[in-house]
Amino acid sequence: xxxxxxxxxxxxxLAQLHAFEQARQGGVDIGEVVCFEKQSDxxxxxxxxxxxxxxxxxxxxxxxxxxxxxxxxxxxxxxFADYSFDEHFGGPIPxxxxxxxxxxxxxxxxxxxxxxxxxxxxxxVREISYEADTFSVTVESWENGPGVLRTExxxxxxxxxxxxxxxxxxxxxxxxxxPGRILHSHDFRDAVxxxxxxxxxxxxxxxxxxxxLQSLKYGAASITIAYRNAPMGFGxxxxxxxxxxxxxxxxxxxxxxxxxxxxxxxxxxxxxxxHHFPFIDPDLRLVTANNLxxxxxxxxxxxxxxxxxxxxxxxxxxxxFNMFDAQxxxxxxxxxxxxxxxxxxxxxxxxxxxxxxxxxVDTVMEQIDFQTAYVRDLMALTDYPAFDLDMxxxxxxxxxxxxxxxxxxxxxxxxxxxxxxxxxxxxSSTWWEELDDSLARFLAR
Amino acid sequence: xxxxxxxxxxxxxLAQLHAFEQARQGGVDIGEVVCFEKQSDxxxxxxxxxxxxxxxxxxxxxxxxxxxxxxxxxxxxxxFADYSFDEHFGGPIPxxxxxxxxxxxxxxxxxxxxxxxxxxxxxxVREISYEADTFSVTVESWENGPGVLRTExxxxxxxxxxxxxxxxxxxxxxxxxxPGRILHSHDFRDAVxxxxxxxxxxxxxxxxxxxxLQSLKYGAASITIAYRNAPMGFGxxxxxxxxxxxxxxxxxxxxxxxxxxxxxxxxxxxxxxxHHFPFIDPDLRLVTANNLxxxxxxxxxxxxxxxxxxxxxxxxxxxxFNMFDAQxxxxxxxxxxxxxxxxxxxxxxxxxxxxxxxxxVDTVMEQIDFQTAYVRDLMALTDYPAFDLDMxxxxxxxxxxxxxxxxxxxxxxxxxxxxxxxxxxxxSSTWWEELDDSLARFLAR
Numbered sequence: 001x002x003x004x005x006x007x008x009x010x011x012x013x014l015a016q017l018h019a020f021e022q023a024r025q026g027g028v029d030i031g032e033v034v035c036f037e038k039q040s041d042x043x044x045x046x047x048x049x050x051x052x053x054x055x056x057x058x059x060x061x062x063x064x065x066x067x068x069x070x071x072x073x074x075x076x077x078x079x080f081a082d083y084s085f086d087e088h089f090g091g092p093i094p095x096x097x098x099x100x101x102x103x104x105x106x107x108x109x110x111x112x113x114x115x116x117x118x119x120x121x122x123x124x125v126r127e128i129s130y131e132a133d134t135f136s137v138t139v140e141s142w143e144n145g146p147g148v149l150r151t152e153x154x155x156x157x158x159x160x161x162x163x164x165x166x167x168x169x170x171x172x173x174x175x176x177x178x179p180g181r182i183l184h185s186h187d188f189r190d191a192v193x194x195x196x197x198x199x200x201x202x203x204x205x206x207x208x209x210x211x212x213l214q215s216l217k218y219g220a221a222s223i224t225i226a227y228r229n230a231p232m233g234f235g236x237x238x239x240x241x242x243x244x245x246x247x248x249x250x251x252x253x254x255x256x257x258x259x260x261x262x263x264x265x266x267x268x269x270x271x272x273x274x275h276h277f278p279f280i281d282p283d284l285r286l287v288t289a290n291n292l293x294x295x296x297x298x299x300x301x302x303x304x305x306x307x308x309x310x311x312x313x314x315x316x317x318x319x320x321f322n323m324f325d326a327q328x329x330x331x332x333x334x335x336x337x338x339x340x341x342x343x344x345x346x347x348x349x350x351x352x353x354x355x356x357x358x359x360x361v362d363t364v365m366e367q368i369d370f371q372t373a374y375v376r377d378l379m380a381l382t383d384y385p386a387f388d389l390d391m392x393x394x395x396x397x398x399x400x401x402x403x404x405x406x407x408x409x410x411x412x413x414x415x416x417x418x419x420x421x422x423x424x425x426x427x428s429s430t431w432w433e434e435l436d437d438s439l440a441r442f443l444a445r
Numbered sequence: 446x447x448x449x450x451x452x453x454x455x456x457x458x459l460a461q462l463h464a465f466e467q468a469r470q471g472g473v474d475i476g477e478v479v480c481f482e483k484q485s486d487x488x489x490x491x492x493x494x495x496x497x498x499x500x501x502x503x504x505x506x507x508x509x510x511x512x513x514x515x516x517x518x519x520x521x522x523x524x525f526a527d528y529s530f531d532e533h534f535g536g537p538i539p540x541x542x543x544x545x546x547x548x549x550x551x552x553x554x555x556x557x558x559x560x561x562x563x564x565x566x567x568x569x570v571r572e573i574s575y576e577a578d579t580f581s582v583t584v585e586s587w588e589n590g591p592g593v594l595r596t597e598x599x600x601x602x603x604x605x606x607x608x609x610x611x612x613x614x615x616x617x618x619x620x621x622x623x624p625g626r627i628l629h630s631h632d633f634r635d636a637v638x639x640x641x642x643x644x645x646x647x648x649x650x651x652x653x654x655x656x657x658l659q660s661l662k663y664g665a666a667s668i669t670i671a672y673r674n675a676p677m678g679f680g681x682x683x684x685x686x687x688x689x690x691x692x693x694x695x696x697x698x699x700x701x702x703x704x705x706x707x708x709x710x711x712x713x714x715x716x717x718x719x720h721h722f723p724f725i726d727p728d729l730r731l732v733t734a735n736n737l738x739x740x741x742x743x744x745x746x747x748x749x750x751x752x753x754x755x756x757x758x759x760x761x762x763x764x765x766f767n768m769f770d771a772q773x774x775x776x777x778x779x780x781x782x783x784x785x786x787x788x789x790x791x792x793x794x795x796x797x798x799x800x801x802x803x804x805x806v807d808t809v810m811e812q813i814d815f816q817t818a819y820v821r822d823l824m825a826l827t828d829y830p831a832f833d834l835d836m837x838x839x840x841x842x843x844x845x846x847x848x849x850x851x852x853x854x855x856x857x858x859x860x861x862x863x864x865x866x867x868x869x870x871x872x873s874s875t876w877w878e879e880l881d882d883s884l885a886r887f888l889a890r
Contacts, residue, residue: 050620053498053505053632058611058721060499067624147727166503175495179512181638187498193626193711266638276503282592 002031004335005137005154007128007279009037009119010044011106011321012160012312015328017115019384022082023332030336034152035115036139038062038124042110044162046103052187057142059124064164064186064273068214068437070098072206074399074415076424077392078321081385083109084420094445095424096411098437106321128157129281130306156335159277160312163290166276169269170202174249181266185211186273194266195219200254202246203270204232211268212240213408217432224254224262234407275314284309290316292371293358298347299381300354300374301327302334307341310334318371318396322387326378333382368396388418408432447476449780450582450599452573452724454482454564455489456551456766457605457757460773462560464829467527468777475781479597480560481584483507483569487555489607491548497632502587504569509609509631509718513659513882515543517651519844519860521869522837523766526830528554529865539890540869541856543882551766573602574726575751601780604722605757608735611721614714615647619694626711630656631718639711640664645699647691648715649677656713657685658853662877669699669707679852720759729754735761737816738803743792744826745799745819746772747779752786755779763816763841767832771823778827813841833863853877 006016013035024030039055039062041047048065055061071078074095079085085093088108093101110116120141126149127138138151167186175182185207191214199220201208204227212223216239223240225232231242244257255261275294277285284306288294294314296304303309310331313324333339341347354374361370372393379386395415402410411431414424427434427445434445451461458480469475484500484507486492493510500506516523519540524530530538533553538546555561565586571594572583583596612631620627630652636659644665646653649672657668661684668685670677676687689702700706720739722730729751733739739759741749748754755776758769778784786792799819806815817838824831840860847855856876859869872879872890879890 048621050623050627051614052628054612054614056614056616058505058719058723060503060505145727146721147723147725147730149727167499169496169499169501171501176493178495179635179637181635182495183497190624190626192624274503276591278503278592280592282590282594285592 002156002335003152003154004031004033004156004158005135005152006033006035006118006158006160007125008044008160008162009035009039009042009121010160010162011046012162012324012328013037013044013158014042014106014110014115015321015324016158016160016312016331017118018109018113019325019328019332020118021113021115023336028336030332031155033118034154035119036123036125036137037119037121040121042116042119042121043103043107045164046099046106048099048103050189052189057124057146060165062162062165064167064188065099066185066188066211067190067192068098068218068435069210070411070431070437071096071102072210072411073318073320074395074413074424075102076415076417077319077395077399079387079417079419080109080321080325081387081419082325083112084417084422086417086420086422089443092422092425093443094427095413095415096431098439098442100437100439101442104439125279127279127281128284130284130309133308135308156308156310158310158312158331158335159280159286161277163275163314164273166274167269168272168274170271172246172248174251175267177251178249178267179252180264182269183267184269184271188268191215191218191220196221197265198222198263199224200246200262200264200267201225201270202267203272204228204230205270205272207272208232208270209234209407211270212236216240218435224264226254226256234403235405237408286311286314288314291358292316292361292367293354293374295351295355298341298351299327299330299378301331302341302347304344304347304351307334307344307347315371315374318368319375319392322392323371323375323378326375326382326384329382329384330378339381364400365397368393368400372396391416391418447601447780448597448599449476449478449601449603450580450597451478451480451563451603451605452570453489453605453607454480454484454487454566455605455607456491457607457769457773458482458489459487459551459555459560460766460769461603461605461757461776462563463554463558464770464773464777465563466558466560468781473781475777476600478563479599480564481568481570481582482564482566485566487561487564487566488548488552490609491544491551493544493548495634497634502569502591505610507607507610509612509633510544511630511633511656512635512637513543513663513880514655515856515876515882516541516547517655517856518763518765519840519858519869520547521860521862522764522840522844524832524862524864525554525766525770526832526864527770528557529862529867531862531865531867534888537867537870538888539872540858540860541876543884543887545882545884546887549884570724572724572726573729575729575754578753580753601753601755603755603757603776603780604725604731606722608720608759609718611719612714613717613719615716617691617693619696620712622696623694623712624697625709627714628712629714629716633713636660636663636665641666642710643708644668645691645707645709645712646670646715647712648717649673649675650715650717652717653677653715654679654852656715657681661685663880669709671699671701679848680850682853731756731759733759736803737761737806737812738799738819740796740800743786743796744772744775744823746776747786747792749789749792749796752779752789752792760816760819763813764820764837767837768816768820768823771820771827771829774827774829775823784826809845810842813838813845817841836861836863
């Protein structure tokens, strides 16, 4: 019997288990599938924790989720093709839900497809090595006490551990003596902690944008965002300013590349994450920066170094849950032999062709088109249910324009579902006014 | 040639290297001694870092050191018997120095005894196992890139990794929805971050005491300390109150065991640390709570499970640097065969005798006497230079009384050196007034 290990029970891991279970319910022999999850419950990043730093077992806290996180893209762009928002919530809901709502939705499908049976919780993977056609996967289960390891063998390993857990944390001159808090967005939990403070945010991507906005929303006195290359350039509300790169700090005074300076109370490093697989033999590890087509992954999934090792969701992301689904269906079919792999050379050529295309990608719109083409390529390979990919692409384009028009207002827009056609209602309160991010409040808005 | 691994280059590891180097300079063949240190520099906890959570390599940050930490015991009680404060600073200094001063002192001796030669920095120990009379020590050096492991063999391993790195982080009902910061003292860096805040501190030991006081000193609005068993009961300054155990939180309202409640802005868990050796084979790991005589260590140093494995500084501590020195001299002499070990049975009997004595220890004064007797026992075994242990014992007793008399004033007292007889001068500013904890300021006071 073939044995498959899935590492992680977040959105990618759950998508993978769902894909296997769909096949099993269709009468396919899926062999044995075992999912190892370090946390006590499923949902990955979406499983919010107040903890930072180390978890109760001395392991790095996986989550980077913070309070009051709302989807920063239309939910219609991430809808599961086989489990619509309408099905889960029993009717239309607005297009930009907060964390608890998306968590409920992810977990809703996982419950429906009964995938909890596959998961060993409280179990951290410590080592994955490969010899004689077999993976040895060494795990530590908290229930057995610290340091007690167990090794199992598998025919395939699917890595679904995400890449928003290991912060990239640069140091600037003066950090050692800055009289205030310095933290990475990985450890950011609650904007309320910064009410009344003058914040310095380093970065120019999603985390910087979102943490700046919500810190202001929950009462920060001022927010200065320092960028290295180019400003995000949104029409920021009063209280948020973008400045060129931080050079150094003197006491609480931040000095920037344009010679300006500001006194700040706290510094949040929105400097991104690193792909980090300390539990995999270095020869097998995916080595990549955060981009739309990591080298070394055929169809963005199959390790060309060892095609029995697969990775989910390692791309930079416009598409998320539905892309993970398509990847998971492809991974499943590769594992089950239903999708035969071409020769190593043909796989390398295919990767190269995508990398060549990717090298020509420049603008945000081209990035959206590129990832749309990638998802379309995946969809053609397997039986993941069709959805209106062109509509999703149009949504992304509209969404980018909406953000340019109003960075505080874009979450009040409404989009049509590419799966059901349902149009999300316009909420009765705006995102900018709404301080309550609970599921109950969201559904009542 | 005999090979000895020392894990960690903090106060204990440096004491060990110093002990070996003293022997070597005396003409003894010490074989090869290799110290592995995860951080980029020496000093262990005393090597302050602004980082929290994960370090630049994704490893847990070792340090729990915070700004404005001043020694909470007289420096005379921790003085190196072979490197006096007078020698290092060229004259008398007050009895309660801040971190930078103690760091300078520790490092000063390490420089003088030229122990940097033994240390491999930026090198984390990943695994220690034992087979056929030999230890295999697997390390990861950052310079070789992530995941590249190297295994060396050793005849002895001395573990000097400390036990103030792995926080014990309990959870209380309501933490999930508390609208403010929750952190363990391990992640506490700067009291200034809490100026103007109403703080809840959980705990009743040194961290709770010290973080409460300095948070108030640097401007916290109020501090509530919740204890589980008994209050510390000091004469707290206005603004600090002790209350019975936390039961739960409702929003920002903390509810205590006596039915009282308080609204708080942040929660600091001063709930202690766990001995944590994830890098040692479970069979060889020391398993102990924080106490004055961990079971399983002959003379508090030699693992009875495997006498070629030694641990330094694993005791709860009144004595520190000088006790580490005495342990390091004993460990060195065991490793070099100059201090022959008795039979396993005799070692177990000795441990049992100490544990029996320890079981009768009740009061703080009895604890001081117990650890004094332990250090005296170590001193008799080896050639660590004598110092006036009875004087140190008396200092601890006086110090405890001083704390009871004035928890904000005890650091302004003066003590005589058990090594040189020098009496520390009374500083010109009180600890409570003095906000500048730099070495420069301290020496100018």
